[in-house]
Amino acid sequence: MKNFLTVILICLALNLSAQNYIEHKVKAGETIESIAKNYLVTPFDIYALNPDAKQKFQPNSILIIPNSKVKNEPxxxxxxxxxxxxxxxxxxxxxxxxxxxxxxxxxxxxxxxxxxxxxxxxxxxxxxxxxxxxxxxxxxSYKNTIKKYKVQPKEGKWRVAYKFGITVEELQALNPNMKEVLQPGDELNVPNIEGEDEKSTEGKHNYYEVLPKEGFYRLKVKTGLTQEQLEALNPELKETGLKAGMVLRIPDSLSVSGSLSSVETTKLISNLTNFETKKLALMLPYQLDKIDVDSVEEAKDMIKNKKLLSLVLDFHVGVRMALDSAKQLGISTDLKVLDTRYQASRTRELLEENDFSDYDAVIGPLDNKSFDRVATRLNRNRVPVIAALNKPKEVYGNVFQTIPEDKLLQKTMIDYVKRDSLKSKVLVIADHAHKTIAEMLKTEFSDAKVLYSEKDKKSGKDDYYIYPVRLDNMFPNGRTVVFLETDNDAFASSVISMLNGRMVDRIEIVLVTLNKSKAFEGKNIDNNYLSNLKFHYPSVNKDFDEDKSNGFVRAYKKEYGVSPSKYVARGFDITLDLLLRLASEEDLYEASSDAIETEYIENKFRYNKSMFGGYKNEAVYIVKYDDLRIVEAK
Missing domain, CATH: 3.10.350.10 (LysM domain)
Structure with missing residues (x-):
């Protein structure tokens, strides 16, 4: 019997060899996924020929690997x-x-x-x-060679990766110079599989890259799709399960980004494990070529009068203070400071002059053209690029956008009002430039009343005022939430004044806006009125509380004699958060799960990976005027 089985195995081996299969001896530490990746086949292909591997997978065991899809061309x-x-x-x-x-x-x-x-x-x-x-x-000559593939219309890298059964990271490894946004006709290196083995991308679908440690529950929170629905769209999931980096097909109409469920603030200080020196680059427009360092008075005048330079220097001070704070926690930093001069040409020169391939992160540049150039270049080595004070036009896979999107700010404010435990009435007051916003609010609050500013009868142009009589009978007993949507300071001032005059016994008016523009900071705006109306608005940051003990504020006041500006606080918060995340995981990508929310002096951070790009901060404050102070609204 034993000899018979031996003969059968020999015959099977000869037959497989004739079909151009190969044998692989499993080494310690290998997984089915790593072996599949090495041979550019799928785990499903391996399981199909090795069904026992699901239960009996161990070092020195022999696997049969399909080799017929691969050509060896130099x-x-x-x-x-x-x-x-x-x-x-x-x-x-x-x-x-x-x-x-x-x-x-x-x-x-x-x-x-x-x-x-x-x-x-x-x-x-x-x-x-x-x-x-x-x-x-x-x-x-490679064991797992490639072939050339021409990108088809409407194909992005996620669709191409899905088509050939590889991850986006593997596609990028095969194409180090691949553009972030593919164009029809671009030539890419792809696994050399037969046409019939390519996955179909027909029909209207989107594609999503699975993040590290992401399971079916997290995907359901993000997409609304159950495990069964995902498996129906991606049958291979039944065999392989979810794996980081794999590309899934999802419905075309689906939007993965959105509001995140609430989580507890993460104290990264208690999770520090990676104490290797962090390499950071700071690319900011210091414009040192325009400063006469030999003339102290002239340099002081320039710093005082140039708003951009003052902002940059404040941010830089915050960065340096964050490095000092991190050093006290055992985190050392190798910081390279580069002057972009606010010139795309100079940024290009800096990229040519410096090797950033082993950097942990780059902060900046500020202008979008230069930022786009840096992010595109460094994406080849997956070096994170931090958009600290700007919102980039394109959020590439290695970009971390620290300023939340306007739509998220609006949604957070609307959700806040909806969570109000009191049954408040809602009134929307808007100028005609904000008619779309007012109509959107009407859909969110179906019982809301809407008032628009008056128009000039002859010209039809907005006159930016409303008649006081139109506010009559708009405020019953109890609370009324008033959305004021305008960028015109005269209109904002007159409405705020009229609302304040309507505050009497048993009538409470709470003023809110989706976008606190400069109209709410005009010279005719009375902050006492804003405090009386408990003015609420969504914000990227909050003001630090001077009444509470704060080592950062004390240290800054001791050094400079004044309170730190919001740009000093932002430089400190972004840099300290970056260093703590890098010290808590192997890299910034691993440390930026949407389950991690951090908070510092004036800013908080919770990153969510967008469906077709990088990471966006979705941590937003709701703040309010309270006794002439701006505080966080709980």
Whole structure:
């Protein structure tokens, strides 16, 4: 019997060999998923030929791997070979950067050839070695080779990854220079599988990349789809289960981003495990080329009068204070400060001059054109880029947008009013430029009454006022919530004044807005009226409480003699949050689950990965005027 089974196994092995299958001996630490990834097949393919692997998977066991989908065609690659060194005597004013450019090598390659330069600065008279390289094109043959694929209209990288059964990360690994937004006709490297093995992308569907530690419950919260519905759309889930990085097909109409369920504030200080030195870059428009450092008074005047420079310097101070606070917790930081000068051309030069591939994160730049350039370039190495003071036009996969979206601010304010335990009446007052907002509020609060500003009868233009008589009978006993939507300070001032005059016994008016524009900060706005009306609005940040003990505020006042601005606090909050997240996980992506919400001096952060891009902060405050102070509304 034993010999008979042996013969059967030999015959099976010969038959499989004839069909171009290969054997794989399992090594310690390997998983079905890692093996499938190595051979560019799916776990389902392996289980189909090895059904016992589901129950009996252990080191030294033999797996049969399908190999018929793979071709071994050589792939050309550029290579460099060290062939010797050239001696160089350092001249006055020569720098590592200049020598690297002159000899067409990197600064790191010069340092490797002259180890003393890791600890000493280059100086005149030094005799150093410059490495010489020979460049050539080699043809590499891979076990799991690729083929070229032309991107079709309306195809993004998620759709392409799904089509060929790989993750977006694997697609990016095959295409280091792949554009963030694919265009029809772009050529990509993809697994060389047969056409009939490609997954169908016909019909109207969206595609979603599964995040680390994301299960069916979290996906149901995000998408509203049950496990059964997801498996119906993605049959392979029944065999493989959910795996980080895999691309799922979901309904075309589905929006994954949205309001997050409430969570407890996470104290990252108690979760610190990664104490390797963090490499950060700070790319801000210091515009040092415009400052005459030899003239102290002129420099002071420029700092005082240039709003952008003052903002940047305040933010920088906050960053430095955060580094000091992190250092006290055992977190060391290697910070590189780069002046973008608020010029896209200078940003491009900085990208050419510096290697960011091993950086943990880059903060900035501020202008969207430069930010887009940096995010696109660093996405190749998955280096996180932090949008600290701007909302980028495109949130790429490595972008962390710290300023919440306007729509989220609006939704948070509406949800706050809806949660009011009192049965409040709702009144909407808006100018005609905000008619769309007013109509949206009417759909959210079906019993709400809406008043629009008056128009000039001849021109039809907005006159930005309402007749006081129109407010008669609008405020019954009890509470009335009034939404005031305008960007016109004269209109805001007159309405606020009239509302304040309507406050009598048994009538309570609470003023709110979806967008606190400058209209609510005009010279004719009376803050006493805003306090009387308990003015509420959604905000990215809150004011710090000076009555409470606060080491950050005390340290700043001691150093500078004044209270810190919101930009100092923001620089501190963003940087400290970044460092604590990096110290609590292997990288920022792992530390940015939507179950983690952090809060510091004036800002809080809770990132949610968007369906087709990077991470957006969805932590929002509702604040209110209370006795001439702006405090968080609980």
């Amino acid at each position: 792939i050309a690659e550029n290579s460099r070979e060290l062939i010797g060194y050239k001696k160089h005597k350092v001249k006055r004013k020569e720098t590592l950067y200049g020598l690297a450019k002159k000899y067409n090598v990197s600064e790191e390659e010069i340092k490797k050839a002259n180890r003393q330069l890791y600890s000493e600065n280059l100086k005149k008279g030094d005799k150093i070695r410059i490495p010489r390289f020979k460049s050539f094109i080699s043809k590499q």
